Amino acid sequence: xxILAPAALALxxxxxxxxxxxxxxxxxxxxxxxxxxxxxxxxxxxxxxFDRTTEAERRKAMAPQAGGAALGTVTVALGAPAESxxxxxxxxxxxxxxxxxxxxxxxxxxxxxRPGEGxxxxxxxxxxxxxxxLTDLPQMTVYGS
Numbered sequence: 001x002x003i004l005a006p007a008a009l010a011l012x013x014x015x016x017x018x019x020x021x022x023x024x025x026x027x028x029x030x031x032x033x034x035x036x037x038x039x040x041x042x043x044x045x046x047x048x049x050f051d052r053t054t055e056a057e058r059r060k061a062m063a064p065q066a067g068g069a070a071l072g073t074v075t076v077a078l079g080a081p082a083e084s085x086x087x088x089x090x091x092x093x094x095x096x097x098x099x100x101x102x103x104x105x106x107x108x109x110x111x112x113x114r115p116g117e118g119x120x121x122x123x124x125x126x127x128x129x130x131x132x133x134l135t136d137l138p139q140m141t142v143y144g145s
Contacts, residue, residue, distance in 0.1 A: 052084045053125040061086045061110045062129055065100050068143035071113075075139045076101075079121030087123045089116035092142050100143040103130060113144060 053061075071092040079089060088101055088111045099113035101122070109129055111122075120142075124134075132138055 051125045051128055053086070057086070058125075058129055061126075063110070065108055065110055068100055068145055071099070071142045071144045073139060073141050074120040075137055076120045076122040077137055078127055078134055079123050081124045083123060084125065085112065085123055086110065086126045086129065087112040087114050088120060088126070088142060089114040089122075090120035090142065091115070091117055092120075093144060098145045101126070101130075101140045102143065103138060103140050107131075113142065 074090050074092065076088065076090075079087070086109060088099070090113070093099075093113045093115050095115060097113050098110070100108050100110050102108040107130055109126055111126055122140075127134060127136075130138075
């Protein structure tokens with residue numbers, strides 16, 4: 001028993017020394033972050049390549065408009081970039097119809113109003129025509145015909 005106590009104490013001290021040595025050892029740097037992967041299909045794809053509307057369609061959508069019944073105000077997010085045209089999908093309508101969206105500054109755009117659920121979504125072409133950044137979440141008033 002007298003021999004076991006000093007042996008146990010020595011073992012405990014060695015364990016503590018090993019713990020201190022590990023704590024003092026330099027910490028390995030984290031592995032490098034993986035490189036950003038390009039969008040499938042090439043060197044990266046610009047928003048312009050998804051917007052297949054013509055200049056004539058843009059001019060027509062941007063032509064000054066007035067009238068229509070105000071359906072409400074929504075905060076919009078960018079909709080599916082592959083769906084071409086000028087459209088707004090929201091729960092404010094139950095059937096597809098012509099309409100218009102207007103930003104607080106007065107800029108407006110003719111769009112096709114599409115029924116939807118959840119957050120309102122605005123087409124890529126509409127975002128670009130209104131000069132919005134693709135990550136913007138603007139609030140707009142929606143007008144129906």
